[in-house]
Amino acid sequence: MLHFANESCLISNYRALKIKLIIGICSDYE
Structure with missing residues (x-):
C-alpha cells in the first residue's frame, strides 16, 4: 500500500x- 501511494505521488x-x-x-x- 505504501509503495503504491509513493508511486501515485511521483506520477502526480x-x-x-x-x-x-x-x-x-x-x-x-x-
Missing part, C-alpha cells in the same frame, strides 16, 4: 512538472 508530481513546463513554454512564446 511528474504531471504537475509537465504542466509547468508546458505553461512555461507557452508564456515564453507570448
